[in-house]
Amino acid sequence: xxxxxxxxxxxxxxxxxxxxxxxxxxxxxxxxxxxxxxxxxxxxxxxxxxxxxxxxxxxxxxxxxxxxxxxxxxxxxxxxxxxxxxxxxxxxxxxxxxxxxxxxxxxxxxxxxxxxxxxxxxxxxxxxxxxxxxx
Amino acid sequence: xxxxxxxxxxxxxxxxxxxxxxxxxxxxxxxxxxxxxxxxxxxxxxxxxxxxxxxxxxxxxxxxxxxxxxxxxxxxxxxxxxxxxxxxxxxxxxxxxxxxxxxxxxxxxxxxxxxxxxxxxxxxxxxxxxxxxxxxxxxxxxxxxxxxxxxxxxxxxxxxxxxxxxxxxxxxxxxxxxxxxxxxxxxxxxxxxxxxxxxxxxxxxxxxxxxxxxxxxxxxxxxxxxxxxxxxxxxxxxxxxxxxxxxxxxxxxxxxxxxxxxxxxxxxxxxxxxxxxxxxxxxxxxxxxxxxxxxxxxxxxxxxxxxxxxxxxxxxxxxxxxxxxxxxxxxxxxxxxxxxxxxxxxxxxxxxxxxxxxxxxxxxxxxxxxxxxxxxxxxxxxxxxxxxxxxxxxxxxxxxx
Numbered sequence: 001x002x003x004x005x006x007x008x009x010x011x012x013x014x015x016x017x018x019x020x021x022x023x024x025x026x027x028x029x030x031x032x033x034x035x036x037x038x039x040x041x042x043x044x045x046x047x048x049x050x051x052x053x054x055x056x057x058x059x060x061x062x063x064x065x066x067x068x069x070x071x072x073x074x075x076x077x078x079x080x081x082x083x084x085x086x087x088x089x090x091x092x093x094x095x096x097x098x099x100x101x102x103x104x105x106x107x108x109x110x111x112x113x114x115x116x117x118x119x120x121x122x123x124x125x126x127x128x129x130x131x132x133x134x135x
Numbered sequence: 136x137x138x139x140x141x142x143x144x145x146x147x148x149x150x151x152x153x154x155x156x157x158x159x160x161x162x163x164x165x166x167x168x169x170x171x172x173x174x175x176x177x178x179x180x181x182x183x184x185x186x187x188x189x190x191x192x193x194x195x196x197x198x199x200x201x202x203x204x205x206x207x208x209x210x211x212x213x214x215x216x217x218x219x220x221x222x223x224x225x226x227x228x229x230x231x232x233x234x235x236x237x238x239x240x241x242x243x244x245x246x247x248x249x250x251x252x253x254x255x256x257x258x259x260x261x262x263x264x265x266x267x268x269x270x271x272x273x274x275x276x277x278x279x280x281x282x283x284x285x286x287x288x289x290x291x292x293x294x295x296x297x298x299x300x301x302x303x304x305x306x307x308x309x310x311x312x313x314x315x316x317x318x319x320x321x322x323x324x325x326x327x328x329x330x331x332x333x334x335x336x337x338x339x340x341x342x343x344x345x346x347x348x349x350x351x352x353x354x355x356x357x358x359x360x361x362x363x364x365x366x367x368x369x370x371x372x373x374x375x376x377x378x379x380x381x382x383x384x385x386x387x388x389x390x391x392x393x394x395x396x397x398x399x400x401x402x403x404x405x406x407x408x409x410x411x412x413x414x415x416x417x418x419x420x421x422x423x424x425x426x427x428x429x430x431x432x433x434x435x436x437x438x439x440x441x442x443x444x445x446x447x448x449x450x451x452x453x454x455x456x457x458x459x460x461x462x463x464x465x466x467x468x469x470x471x472x473x474x475x476x477x478x479x480x481x482x483x484x485x486x487x488x489x490x491x492x493x494x495x496x497x498x499x500x501x502x503x504x505x506x507x508x509x510x511x512x513x514x515x516x517x518x519x520x521x522x523x524x525x526x527x528x529x530x531x532x533x534x535x536x
Contacts, residue, residue, distance in 0.1 A: 040305060040347070049307045049345065051248050051300065061494065074407075078442065078491035085273040085535050089169055090266040091220045091239055091253065092298070094210060097162075 023121040024068050026132035027106065028053070031113045037131045043073040045116050046096065047080070048087045056108045056117035057096040064102075068118050071134040163212045171271035173202030173499075173531025182517030184505060184527050186278060187285040190322045190330075191227045192515060193527070200227035202278055202531050204269055206238070216245040224269055229322040229330050238269070238291060251298050260311055260341040261287045261356050263401030263414045271533030275410060275437060275489055277501035278529075280450035281513045282481055283431040286418045287397050289317040289358055292337055307345040314338040317358065324515035326367050335360040335392075348406035354399050357421070361392035368425060371471050378468065386423035386459050387475060393424035408439040410446065420458045427478030428455035442491040450485070453509065454478025474510075474519065481505065481512030495535050503527040 026042050028034055032053075044050040046057070046069070058065040061077070069075050075083075087093040099105045102123035109117040110127040117128075124130055176197045177184050185192030186201060193201045204226035212218045222239035241255030258266040265287075268279045294315015301308050317335045322328070339356025362368075372384035401414035413434040420428055429452055437446030454477060461472050487501030504524055507514055511521035 044302070044307065049300075050302055052302075076442070076491075077494070078497070079405075081495060081535065082273050082497075085169065085270055086267045088167060089206065089208060089222065089270045089273065089535075090258065091210075091222075091241060091243065094165060094212075094218075 024064060024071065024118050024134045025121045025124055025130045026072075026116065026118050026134070027109050027124070027128040028116050028131055029109055029113045030127070030129050032116075032129060032131075034131055035129075039072050039132065039134065042116065042132055047073060047075075047083055048093045051093070052114075053116040054112060054114045055096040056105050056112075056115050057098045058102075058105060058118070059098055059100045062100075064118070064120065068134070165210050166208070167210075167536060168205070168207045169270045169272055169533070169535045170205040171202050171531050171533045172199065173271075173277070173529055174199050175201040175527060175529035175531075177528075178526045179523070181523070182511060182514035182521055182525065184503075184525060185281075185324075185513070185515055187281055187513075188229060188288065188290075188320075188322050189227055190229050190324075190328060191231050200233070202271070202529055203227075204271075206269060208239070218243045226269070229320040249300050253296050253298070254294075256291050256293050257296050257313060257315075258291045259287075259289055259313065259317065259337065259339070259356065260354060261289070261339070261397050262354065262399050262416060263352055263403070263412070270535070271499070271531065272495070272497055272535045274533075275412065275444065275446055276435060276448060276485070277487055277499050277531065280433040280448065280483065282450040282452035282483060283399075283414060283416050283433050285513055286416055286429055286431055286452065287356075288321055288333070288360070289335055289337060290319065292317045305346060309343045309345075310340065311342075312338075312340040321362065323365065323367065328516070329366065331362050331365045333360055333362045333389075339397075348404055350403045352399075352401045355396065357394065357396045359392040359394045360389060360426075362389040363391075365389060368475065371468075371475065375468060375472070378465070380462065380464065380468070383459070383461055383464075383472070387425040387472070389424060389426070393426070394421035395419065395424070395426065396421055410437040410439060410444060411435060412448075417455070419455070423459050425459070425475045427476065428458055429453065429478050430455050437489075444489040444491075446487050446489070448485050448487075449482065451482040452478075452513075453480035477510065479507065479512050480509035481507045481514075497533045498531075499533065500530045501528075503529075 045053045045055045066077055069080050084095050099108055102119040105117040105119050106128055109115040174197050175193045180194040183192035183194050191200045206224045208222040210220045219242050223235050224238045225233050225235040227233055241253040241257055243251055243253045245251045260266050267273045292315035296313035299310045317337050321331045321333055335358040337358035341354035343352040372388045375384040396419050399416035404411040415432040418429045431452035433450035435446055435448035437444050457476055459476055483503050483505045485503040490498045492498045504526055506524045507521055511517050
């Protein structure tokens with residue numbers, strides 16, 4: 001909450017100063033019939049509640065990953081880790097594969113018809129389909 | 136020596152492994168693990184506080200054996216549909232020493248996106264957190280409340296299970312059914328401590344429904360528990376038979392197997408900063424057997440202040456209706472029979488704190504006030520009846536890698 005004033009100031013200054021608050025988009029394979037998705041739906045795949053799509057994660061500890069889970073599920077990295085620990089150590093699921101960059105995530109999503117990932121909006125190209133934008 | 140080894144192993148795992156990637160190997164193999172390094176003590180040496188089915192426990196001097204454990208898991212995907220998982224767990228269980236056992240070992244086949252079958256050893260999902268109760272990092276509390284988690288003696292089953300997961304709009308439903316045979320050791324504290332062996336064909340199911348932050352769950356299981364080497368009980372039933380109480384002897388014994396059933400309902404809530412967990416369970420005997428019927432429950436509530444989560448819980452168990460009504464017995468038999476047939480009762484108030492202090496690392500402290508109210512509750516190695524409050528203080532680090 002404390003960030004709001006500085007964001008407003010920075011926004012007033014032109015926004016270019018703010019790479020940190022870039023929009024995150026949720027992407028799927030171009031062959032995926034889905035066209036739109038709500039945050040609650042997308043979070044199901046990233047929290048192991050549904051296996052219909054295969055989640056692709058960004059690197060652990062990365063800024064975009066922390067922001068993504070905060071925005072989509074209001075969870076911090078430790079909470080997400082605890083949720084996956086329950087699934088992993090009961091043999092119910094394996095954690096998402098991780099990729100270190102927007103381009104690698106994009107490529108993994110483009111290669112797998114069932115994949116769902118998230119990247120910076122600025123990294124989007126025609127190889128993937130955006131189904132949700134997280135402001 | 137073993138204690139030092141496990142401390143070293145745990146510290147090594149805590150400090151070294153998280154620095155590396157979580158996954159090793161060729162992408163199909165993943166190695167992961169979890170553990171707790173904890174130390175605990177109570178305020179008395181009159182009795183010892185134990186986890187369920189634990190021989191060592193803790194008294195008035197600090198011990199790491201109550202809560203410390205180390206689990207290692209390997210999973211290998213042969214194909215997108217077929218995978219194998221092995222998990223071993225080191226902890227203090229029915230032995231005074233740390234021992235290692237195979238907790239999970241199964242082949243999993245995904246029939247489709249919603250359904251999978253597993254063949255091999257799986258942990259019995261009798262209660263809400265049964266199948267991840269040893270993973271400290273995945274739990275809010277330091278340890279599962281013994282009043283409830285001590286009611287069901289079987290941990291894993293060798294057999295098959297079926298898992299199904301489906302979304303109905305915003306609601307997720309998962310169902311699990313299992314069948315197989317459970318076998319293992321049971322620790323008997325009475326008479327100075329001994330270990331018995333059980334075999335138990337078992338089956339059951341668990342159904343979980345999730346709606347946003349709320350999860351509710353119901354489970355039921357049945358088992359025919361057979362123990363042939365429970366000397367204390369066998370000596371008593373032999374005496375009963377000799378003195379003409381053959382019916383009572385047959386009713387009490389677990390030789391040849393007796394049918395029991397376990398039913399539970401539970402919930403978890405993780406809404407904004409409020410964290411809650413509650414559960415109620417019943418243990419019932421279908422056949423006449425010495426094992427007392429019981430009811431137990433606990434409720435926990437916590438509030439998350441950023442990375443720090445203080446919590447409070449109350450946990451309780453007491454006997455339900457006694458299954459066997461013994462005839463008039465000579466005093467020398469009446470006393471031990473009554474002791475076997477009556478259920479312990481106990482209530483615990485506990486406060487604790489979980490602090491997610493670093494990546495994949497949670498620090499916990501917990502203070503329990505344990506109040507036995509029938510027999511000696513779940514406290515062991517003390518007098519047959521003990522009703523003083525025992526305070527347990529514990530601190531530990533949970534980690535995953």
